[in-house]
Amino acid sequence: xxxxxxxxxxxxxxxxxxxxxxxxxxxxxxxxxxxxxxxxxxxxxxxxxxxxxxxxxxxxxxxxxxxxxxxxxxxxxxxxxxxxxxxxxxxxxxxxxxxxxxxxxxxxxxxxxxxxxxxxxxxxxxxxxxxxxxxxxxxxxxxxxxxxxxxxxxxxxxxxxxxxxxxxxxxxxxxxxxxxxxxxxxxxxxxxxxxxxxxxxxxxxxxxxxxxxxxxxxxxxxxxxxxxxxxxxxxxxxxxxxxxxxxxxxxxxxxxxxxxxxxxxxxxxxxxxxxxxxxxxxxxxxxxxxxxxxxxxxxxxxxxxxxxxxxxxxxxxxxxxxxxxxxxxxxxxxxxxxxxxxxxxxxxx
Amino acid sequence: xxxxxxxxxxxxxxxxxxxxxxxxxxxxxxxxxxxxxxxxxxxxxxxxxxxxxxxxxxxxxxxxxxxxxxxxxxxxxxxxxxxxxxxxxxxxxxxxxxxxxxxxxxxxxxxxxxxxxxxxxxxxxxxxxxxxxxxxxxxxxxxxxxxxxxxxxxxxxxxxxxxxxxxxxxxxxxxxxxxxxxxxxxxxxxxxxxxxxxxxxxxxxxxxxxxxxxxxxxxxxxxxxxxxxxxxxxxxxxxxxxxxxxxxxxxxxxxxxxxxxxxxxxxxxxxxxxxxxxxxxxxxxxxxxxxxxxxxxxxxxxxxxxxxxxxxxxxxxxxxxxxxxxxxxxxxxxxxxxxxxxxxxxxxx
Numbered sequence: 001x002x003x004x005x006x007x008x009x010x011x012x013x014x015x016x017x018x019x020x021x022x023x024x025x026x027x028x029x030x031x032x033x034x035x036x037x038x039x040x041x042x043x044x045x046x047x048x049x050x051x052x053x054x055x056x057x058x059x060x061x062x063x064x065x066x067x068x069x070x071x072x073x074x075x076x077x078x079x080x081x082x083x084x085x086x087x088x089x090x091x092x093x094x095x096x097x098x099x100x101x102x103x104x105x106x107x108x109x110x111x112x113x114x115x116x117x118x119x120x121x122x123x124x125x126x127x128x129x130x131x132x133x134x135x136x137x138x139x140x141x142x143x144x145x146x147x148x149x150x151x152x153x154x155x156x157x158x159x160x161x162x163x164x165x166x167x168x169x170x171x172x173x174x175x176x177x178x179x180x181x182x183x184x185x186x187x188x189x190x191x192x193x194x195x196x197x198x199x200x201x202x203x204x205x206x207x208x209x210x211x212x213x214x215x216x217x218x219x220x221x222x223x224x225x226x227x228x229x230x231x232x233x234x235x236x237x238x239x240x241x242x243x244x245x246x247x248x249x250x251x252x253x254x255x256x257x258x259x260x261x262x263x264x265x266x267x268x269x270x271x272x273x274x275x276x277x278x279x280x281x282x283x284x285x286x287x288x289x290x291x292x293x294x295x296x297x298x299x300x301x302x303x304x305x306x307x308x309x310x311x312x313x314x315x316x317x318x319x320x321x322x323x324x325x326x327x328x329x330x331x332x333x334x335x336x337x338x339x340x341x342x343x344x345x346x347x348x349x
Numbered sequence: 350x351x352x353x354x355x356x357x358x359x360x361x362x363x364x365x366x367x368x369x370x371x372x373x374x375x376x377x378x379x380x381x382x383x384x385x386x387x388x389x390x391x392x393x394x395x396x397x398x399x400x401x402x403x404x405x406x407x408x409x410x411x412x413x414x415x416x417x418x419x420x421x422x423x424x425x426x427x428x429x430x431x432x433x434x435x436x437x438x439x440x441x442x443x444x445x446x447x448x449x450x451x452x453x454x455x456x457x458x459x460x461x462x463x464x465x466x467x468x469x470x471x472x473x474x475x476x477x478x479x480x481x482x483x484x485x486x487x488x489x490x491x492x493x494x495x496x497x498x499x500x501x502x503x504x505x506x507x508x509x510x511x512x513x514x515x516x517x518x519x520x521x522x523x524x525x526x527x528x529x530x531x532x533x534x535x536x537x538x539x540x541x542x543x544x545x546x547x548x549x550x551x552x553x554x555x556x557x558x559x560x561x562x563x564x565x566x567x568x569x570x571x572x573x574x575x576x577x578x579x580x581x582x583x584x585x586x587x588x589x590x591x592x593x594x595x596x597x598x599x600x601x602x603x604x605x606x607x608x609x610x611x612x613x614x615x616x617x618x619x620x621x622x623x624x625x626x627x628x629x630x631x632x633x634x635x636x637x638x639x640x641x642x643x644x645x646x647x648x649x650x651x652x653x654x655x656x657x658x659x660x661x662x663x664x665x666x667x668x669x670x671x672x673x674x675x676x677x678x679x680x681x682x683x684x685x686x687x688x689x690x691x692x693x694x695x696x697x698x
Contacts, residue, residue: 013478089389125398138487
């Protein structure tokens with residue numbers, strides 16, 4: 001089996017598309033980019049296209065606020081454009097609505113969409129509305145890469161440094177709070193896709209992915225696409241959001257769980273060749289943000305995290321496949337996560 | 350109320366998008382084009398984008414064959430590109446699958462998609478897969494207009510001639526056969542989107558729309574967008590598919606029902622200024638097809654059909670709104686359709 005298909009979700013997608021012919025206009029291979037990259041016939045411009053729906057999150061009761069659902073459907077799609085360094089052009093909506101939705105619910109849903117569009121300076125270009133017994137809100141985002149030079153998940157080399165745009169873990173913290181019966185259900189969560197940062201990152205990075213499936217899934221996917229591993233020397237506590245940390249403390253669960261769950265946030269995780277680091281940091285600072293240093297790409301195909309100053313290797317395939325097993329009970333999931341092997345590598349730092 | 354919003358579906362969409370800012374890159378107004386038309390920043394090329402899902406058709410038991418669902422999800426989207434005269438570039442899929450789908454079902458679904466892509470010489474560029482208790486298969490199609498000169502629903506003038514690409518009524522015939530308990534359920538239906546025809550039509554036509562919502566809905570929408578009416582002098586029996594006619598005969602329902610139902614086919618209905626008719630017909634013939642003449646655009650905002658050589662005016666708003674009332678019982682629908690006023694105008698021909 002290919003390294004990439006050890007992950008059940010990747011394998012499922014590989015199977016689904018195996019009979020499809022790839023387009024000669026497409027620049028990226030399967031699994032290797034957050035957005036599809038298309039060179040239009042006879043044009044220099046590269047289009048970036050991506051699609052994502054909010055479906056299971058509604059069905060499982062994780063997303064209940066219509067404004068948040070509206071804001072998120074734009075954010076999840078814009079984030080994929082950010083990860084390839086695209087300028088957003090617009091979005092097409094796919095709304096499957098229940099027949100009995102109140103006017104207030106619909107108004108808030110559309111307000112969330114509208115506000116997110118304003119935030120990302122982008123417009124809704126069109127869409128399709130269906131009616132069903134079950135709600136699903138999706139979109140397709142279209143962007144263009146003006147430099148003609150997109151960044152994808154592939155391109156990282158051993159020795160490249162790993163950064164993220166901001167603290168991680170809030171996506172899983174939100175999900176845990178929503179799914180635990182003891183959660184207070186009042187955690188606010190309106191993450192912002194990193195469009196401006198992505199455009200800067202695309203000039204300097206060798207690979208980039210968003211953390212929408214969680215940090216560990218992002219690192220694991222970069223590892224499988226590039227054939228290298230990652231040693232993250234910055235302690236987990238140093239790049240996890242304080243609110244996520246305190247949730248872990250209250251619930252007596254390890255902080256790295258906030259990196260392991262599949263409900264990530266919309267930060268960008270990217271690798272930068274050593275020679276580009278200074279220029280990246282300078283341009284980032286002049287735009288008001290600072291990349292968080294995590295670690296570096298290494299020859300050995302393994303993901304090693306610094307947990308309480310112990311360097312530990314995680315079975316990231318098992319972590320990712322755990323969620324795909326289909327058992328949606330949160331306590332089962334947490335107990336299985338607790339059983340996942342993480343081997344100490346080297347001594348205490 | 351605006352003429353366009355007399356139709357409940359239009360009104361609903363107008364309401365949904367009222368808070369959204371239009372993009373300055375977008376060339377078409379709301380309701381006025383089968384696909385969204387976007388001029389990319391700094392480019393001469395016009396992109397055409399459209400999205401459509403198969404949702405209610407699955408839920409109501411009208412589409413049960415996975416191969417057909419796959420073929421249709423491509424066709425419904427490619428047809429919207431055809432109606433603006435675009436060359437297809439590719440499609441993005443949105444598949445919401447049930448957890449327990451058999452491998453055989455999935456294989457046939459993907460085979461239908463794959464075969465349709467081959468038929469239209471287009472590729473799947475990417476997609477998103479979700480899992481739910483309810484299946485929904487959607488896509489977004491992207492095309493480009495090489496001439497820089499798209500055709501939309503708007504642009505028709507009084508005196509323009511009305512044509513369609515081929516016989517109509519098979520979409521509603523299929524739906525009726527599937528929904529009537531007496532139907533034999535064996536009617537084959539794999540309509541083909543008219544991409545090559547659309548590219549030729551776009552050179553000569555003043556407006557174009559596909560018949561995916563039925564012929565009467567197409568005529569009615571052109572009427573509302575352009576502010577003119579249509580007198581269709583060709584008898585209904587002259588442009589309805591023979592299989593649809595014989596279904597009407599067996600079930601003792603008027604043939605015009607096959608134009609009135611909301612489950613159309615994927616022919617193009619278009620208007621041509623008198624000076625362009627000869628050139629259109631010549632180019633069509635040299636490409637192996639012949640437009641079917643229907644009638645012409647007239648000053649009075651009304652849809653008049655030739656039913657058994659009687660010119661009759663139909664309350665097309667009531668016909669369109671009937672389906673939107675939400676009562677999905679086929680006998681109720683047929684009896685209500687029977688009650689729809691159609692006034693004789695002028696004498697027998």
